[in-house]
Amino acid sequence: MSPEKMVHMANQIATFFRSQRGDDQAERVAAHLRDYWEPRMREQLKEYVAKGGEQLDALVIEASRQL
Amino acid sequence: MKDFIIPFDERDMGTPSRTGAPVSLTIDGISVSVPEGSSVMRAAAEAGIKVPKLCATDSVEAFGSCRLCVVEIEGRRGTPASCTTPVAPGMVVRTQNDRLRKLRRGVMELYISDHPLDCLTCAANGDCELQDMAGAVGLRDVRYEAPQSGGLASHFTARDNSGQANPQWIPKDESNPYFTYDPSKCIVCSRCVRACEEVQGTFALTIEGRGFDSRVSFGAKSDNALASDCVSCGACVQVCPTATLQEKSMIELGTPTRSVVTTCAYCGVGCSFKAELNGDQLVRMVPWKHGKANRGHSCVKGRFAYGYAHHPERILKPMIRERITDPWREVEWDEAIGFAATRLRALQEKHGRKSVGVITSSRCTNEETYLVQKLARAVFGNNNTDTCARVCHSPTGYGLGQTFGTSAGTQDFDSVEHTDVAIIIGANPTDGHPVFASRLKKRLRTGARLIVIDPRRIDLVRSAHVEAAHHLPLRPGTNVAVLSALAHVIVTEGLVDEAFIRERCDYDEYLAYAEFISDPRHSPEATEALTGVKAADLRAAARLFASGGNGAIYYGLGVTEHSQGSTTVMAIANLAMLTGNIGRPGVGVNPLRGQNNVQGACDMGSFPHELPGYRHVKNSEVREIYERLWGVSIDPEPGLRIPNMLDAAVDGSFKGLYCQGEDILQSDPDTKHVAAGLAAMECVIVHDLFLNETANYAHVFLPGSTFLEKDGTFTNAERRINRVRRVMAPLNGFGDWEITQMLANAMGARWHYTHPAQIMEEIAATTPSFAGVDYALLEEKGSVQWPCNDSAPEGTPLMHVDGFMRGKGRLMITEYVPTDERTGPRFPLLLTTGRILSQYNVGAQTRRTANVVWHQEDVLEIHPHDAETRGINEGDWVKIASRSGETALRAHLTDRVSPGVVYTTFHHPDTQANVVTTDFSDWATNCPEYKVTAVQVSLSNGPSDWQEEYADLAARARRIMPAAE
Structure with a gap:
């Protein structure tokens, strides 16, 4: 998938969980990615984060470390 | 298979049922107790007594016009109509005696005096209540005859006996593709008018004129059935006691002699129908009054649009080809299945276990869907299974x-x-x-x-x-x-x-x-x-x-x-x-589920993260249930969803797809991206009725069976599991569940299902919410709503009655986030898409029926203000462009849409509305954002370059080489 599309999708997820209460938003983003993103997609995300994670929501970057 | 014997009471009770305190009365010496508010006619029917009637039927309120149902009631004067007389405690009713017989014969004689006596050649012969009632009242003779000199009017002869044109005669209206209106047979009982009003709620029909001039009319004088507000639901045809409103199929094929109850394969309402047949020739589909979703009603699709099953474009032989640029080659089943299995296994060996996947269909049965996801999980060894519910619910x-x-x-x-x-x-x-x-x-x-x-x-x-x-x-x-x-x-x-x-x-x-x-x-x-x-x-x-x-x-x-x-x-x-x-x-x-079995497809574990019954694949105790039964290990990681499969295909890691009963090229968003994904795959297996748009990119075509040709179940929007029953033998040779089984077995599985009932047994044994479901229960109850198990042995009409499934209901924070699909100077309008009554989804079925008379092409609805600033007039060809692509279609100016919003349907592949829609999707599920696309609309000379190129490609991709002799 194109990096732009991946970033868009991941940031959408972060935007939702940021709006939820509690202080475990990153964990919940990570849980959502584990539950619904196929390993290839999570791998692509992790690689992208390793290369700097440009344009990614900070919550996604934090979540990706838990994957 | 034996015919389904209907264990339900099919009698017409005359007037609708009531609920209320029981009232006891005596009819012809028989004691009967019925709810307060019931008519005497209905009470008689409950007691097993048929009171002769013409204008009454139990799907509409009593009207009291025909006077055939008169009875005597002790202590009351005269002979009241039993249909409009409510029961009272202790009432003593007589439905037969000399006086009543004489009255009824007199009424009948008058009716028949203005009715043609062409019974033997009439399409309603054997299915005519007027004929039945003439018999029931013992009519032996009609004394009223038109004099040779003319002058006595009738409604049924074009000319009177003197040769003068009869002004009361109205020719047959054959404008509707599915039924005719023959005024010469009409007895003006008003059943059709009342059904249109009470059952359908369209009010297209009326009675025009008074007394002898009273006629059923489709509204304005100039309107025929097709031009009127009529939505062709068939309710009027259903209630008509004569041949006045008559299915054209019955005129052509004769009176049906047997029937099988089954479930409509169109929308998520899941209406029950009686398929009425002669031999295996389907004569008509009639809504079943005991169907709990539809209660005897229907729409133009389920009632009439089934002709696609015999459409000449239907493919009945399996076909294969090396490359998608080759013409198709017809082969035997063994060769097609072997070709597909070998290719899929080769792809897995070369590109890994997860390089292939399946798409299950919401148009197929629960049993078929279950097998397709089982194919992915147990035979492919991955969770790459998704369903078209991805793109809807x-x-x-x-x-x-x-x-x-x-x-x-x-x-x-x-x-x-x-x-x-x-x-x-x-x-x-x-x-x-x-x-x-x-x-x-x-x-x-x-x-x-x-x-x-x-x-x-x-x-x-x-x-x-x-x-x-x-x-x-x-x-x-x-x-x-x-x-x-x-x-x-x-x-x-x-x-x-x-x-x-x-x-x-x-x-x-x-x-x-x-x-x-x-x-x-x-x-x-x-x-x-x-x-x-x-x-x-x-x-x-x-x-x-x-x-x-x-x-x-x-x-x-x-x-x-x-x-x-x-x-x-x-x-x-x-x-x-x-x-x-x-x-x-x-x-x-x-x-409201879009397709007939969206609910079922989701229930059956079609999603890549869930096993049947909405249980995540990460849960080892759920996986163990299937691992033990299937003798395989199940991948604990979620698989690819449809858009992810296409992305992975473009990236080169997803190579093979088995797509049953879906046309992702036409129905999924961003057509060019879908086409690129399909084109990048090395084995696309399309299992469908027709060479759909996706098949243009396929290497294997497995001909599918229609809902008329197989057994199974559909689950509608109210969680109701309804039986689909085989009405005729599959023209392609196999039910779809058999074809999936052949493919699985060719890939090394050892499945031995001989009937879909066995698949349902497996579903029930492994899925708690289906634990109590089996075909015997469905035969007995007609249908059940899940959850159906020990705690709800007859199913669950209402959910969350005492508590939510999750325990306490959870209110969620719902912050509004504007979509990133924004209007701007280049794309200042918002496009939203939808569907129309006469067509269904990508139109593969309905476009191959006479329903096209109502909707021959997709049109763009645009507000007159937006049209005016662009110089667009009604019917002009317009180009609609988004950041994804452009297509052209005709404009329809209407204020149904607000300024700034345009609307179209996606039923026709020539339009391909999804060329325009984008790859944005729901944050949680990747469900595409079909309903919001920023677009520009401008005048155009005709179809876009893309449409012409695609039409050319499609024509080439559909070439079929005849099988070698």
């Missing part, structure tokens, strides 16, 4: 799962009879779910009120005898803002059902939600500028919903197919919980 699964604990509508369709205020949001039931719409309209006519939340002025906003109390014409993409504003009003104005929240919901979550939603940024006044909905209207709608009695919410794809689809579903669930509208008749959250 996947957010329902996520949203209702989070709030209530399971993905399902909470009610049955009967529930609408108890609704006081209905919200319809993002759905157009009169077109998409017509039989439900009729049931809703019936309730609206008796006083329920309606709130429509939709960018378009759909028919329910204002049509015959129905007017919405509020229409909130929101800007596409602002559902969450509107629903949050409704909740804001309910919370800040103290309209919350506190008792319900305290008892049934997580109170801490509620307090947090109440604080969130009370913020002034959610007020209708604050959101008006972005939603376009007037604050005062929205406040009034919120107050009505919260305080108007039983409140029910019905929603469709206008809710789910957005970037915030899942959030919108949660907002709907919040609204229902806030107002205490869960857990009893008349209320609830009701997703």
